[in-house]
Amino acid sequence: MDKSLQARKYLVALTFNHITRLVFGKRFMNYEGIMDEQGKEFKAIVANGIKLGASLAMAEHIPWLRWMFPLEEEAFAKHGAQRDRLTQAIMEEHILARQKSGGAKQNFADALLTLQDKYDLGDDAIFGLLWDMITAGMDTTAIAIEWAMAELVRNPKVQKKAQEELDRVIGFERVMSETDFSNLPYLQSIAKEALRLHPPTPLMLPHRANATVKIGGYNIPKGSTVLVNVWAVARDPAVWKDPEDFLPERFLEEDVDMKGHDFRLLPFGAGRRVCPGAQLGINLLISMLGHLLHHFCWTPAEGVKAEEIDMHENPGLGAYMRTPLQAIATPRLPSHLYKRVASDI
Numbered sequence: 215m216d217k218s219l220q221a222r223k224y225l226v227a228l229t230f231n232h233i234t235r236l237v238f239g240k241r242f243m244n245y246e247g248i249m250d251e252q253g254k255e256f257k258a259i260v261a262n263g264i265k266l267g268a269s270l271a272m273a274e275h276i277p278w279l280r281w282m283f284p285l286e287e288e289a290f291a292k293h294g295a296q297r298d299r300l301t302q303a304i305m306e307e308h309i310l311a312r313q314k315s316g317g318a319k320q321n322f323a324d325a326l327l328t329l330q331d332k333y334d335l336g337d338d339a340i341f342g343l344l345w346d347m348i349t350a351g352m353d354t355t356a357i358a359i360e361w362a363m364a365e366l367v368r369n370p371k372v373q374k375k376a377q378e379e380l381d382r383v384i385g386f387e388r389v390m391s392e393t394d395f396s397n398l399p400y401l402q403s404i405a406k407e408a409l410r411l412h413p414p415t416p417l418m419l420p421h422r423a424n425a426t427v428k429i430g431g432y433n434i435p436k437g438s439t440v441l442v443n444v445w446a447v448a449r450d451p452a453v454w455k456d457p458e459d460f461l462p463e464r465f466l467e468e469d470v471d472m473k474g475h476d477f478r479l480l481p482f483g484a485g486r487r488v489c490p491g492a493q494l495g496i497n498l499l500i501s502m503l504g505h506l507l508h509h510f511c512w513t514p515a516e517g518v519k520a521e522e523i524d525m526h527e528n529p530g531l532g533a534y535m536r537t538p539l540q541a542i543a544t545p546r547l548p549s550h551l552y553k554r555v556a557s558d559i
C-alpha cells in the first residue's frame with residue numbers, strides 16, 4: 215500500500231488556519247480537520263476572487279480578449295456582495311464578543327475595530343484591509359511551504375542537518391515555539407534558500423510606471439505595466455554561486471537580506487509597495503517547517519527517486535508546484551507530542 219500523502223492538501227489547510235486565526239482570530243475547521251459552513255463559504259469566496267482576478271489580468275494585457283469576459287462586471291459585483299455579507303457576519307461576531315468580554319483580542323479584525331474611530335475607518339476600508347491580508351497572505355505562504363518541503367524531500371542531508379539542530383535546541387519532550395526561532399539559524403537559512411529558488415510570485419506583482427524612465431539602457435514609457443522577474447535574478451550565475459543547487463549553508467556564510475534591501479533576493483518585492491506581511495510570512499514558514507521537520511522524517515513516495523520529483527512551476531501569478539508534492543511522513547517524537555492542543559484564540 216502506498217503510504218504517501220499529498221502534502222499540498224495539508225499545507226494549504228494549515229496555512230488557511232494560520233491566516234484566518236491571525237486575521238479574524240478564528241478557526242473555521244475543527245480539530246478533526248472538518249470545515250464548518252462559514253469556512254466553506256470563505257474558501258469558495260477566496261477561490262472565486264483568484265479566478266476573477268486572473269481573468270481581469272488577462273483582459274487587461276490582451277484588450278481584444280475582453281469580449282470573452284462580458285459577465286466580468288456582474289461577476290465582480292456578485293463576488294463583492296457575497297464577500298461583504300460574510301465579512302459583515304464575522305465582524306458582528308467580533309463586536310458582540312468585545313461587548314461581552316470588554317476587551318480586544320490579538321487579531322487583525324479586533325485591531326482595526328480598536329483603531330476605527332482614531333483613523334475614521336469605514337466598513338469599506340476595514341473589509342478591504344481584511345481581505346487584502348487574506349488574498350495576499352494565504353496562497354503565497356502555502357506555495358512557499360510546499361516548495362520548501364519538496365526541497366527537503368529531495369535533499370535528505372539538509373533535512374537531517376535541520377533535524378539535528380531542532381533536536382539539539384528543542385529536544386524530545388516539547389514542541390517548537392516562536393522563542394526558539396533565534397536559536398535555529400540553519401532552519402532560517404532553509405526558509406531563505408527555499409524563497410530564493412522558489413519565490414511564490416516569480417514576477418512579483420504588476421507595477422505601473424508613473425513616469426518615463428530609462429533602466430539598464432531600456433526606455434520604459436509612462437503607463438507601462440512592469441513585471442520584475444525576481445525568479446531569474448535569484449538564479450543569476452553572475453551573482454550566485456551554484457545558483458541551481460539548494461544550499462542553505464550559503465546564508466550561514468553571508469547574511470543576505472530578503473526584505474527589499476538586497477536586489478539579488480527579492481521574494482517580497484522592494485520599495486514603497488514591498489510586502490507588508492514579509493516578516494509574518496517568514497515566521498509562518500519557519501514555524502511550519504520547524505514543526506514538520508521536528509515531528510516527522512519526510513521521504514519520497516514509494517517507488518519515486520528523490521531526483522524524479524517534478525520541480526517545474528505551474529504558470530500563474532502565484533507559482534504552485536506543477537505536480538503536487540507526494541511524500542511519506544514518518545513520526546520521530548514520543549507519541550504524546552502529537553496530541554492536538556486546543557488554544558485560546
Ligand code: HEM
Pocket residue numbers: 346347348350351352354355358413414415418419420421481482483484485486487488489490491492494495496499
Ligand atoms: C512567503 C509569503 C509571502 C510572499 C513571498 C509575499 C510576496 C509578496 C510580494 C512579491 C508582493 C508585491 C511586492 C511588490 O510589488 O513590490 C506582496 C504584496 C503584499 N503582501 Fe505579501 N507575501 C507573502 C506573505 C504575505 C502575508 C502573510 C501577508 C499578510 C497577511 C501579505 C500581505 C501583502 C499585501 C497586503 C501586499 C500588497 C502591498 C501593496 O500593494 O502595497 N503577504 N507580497
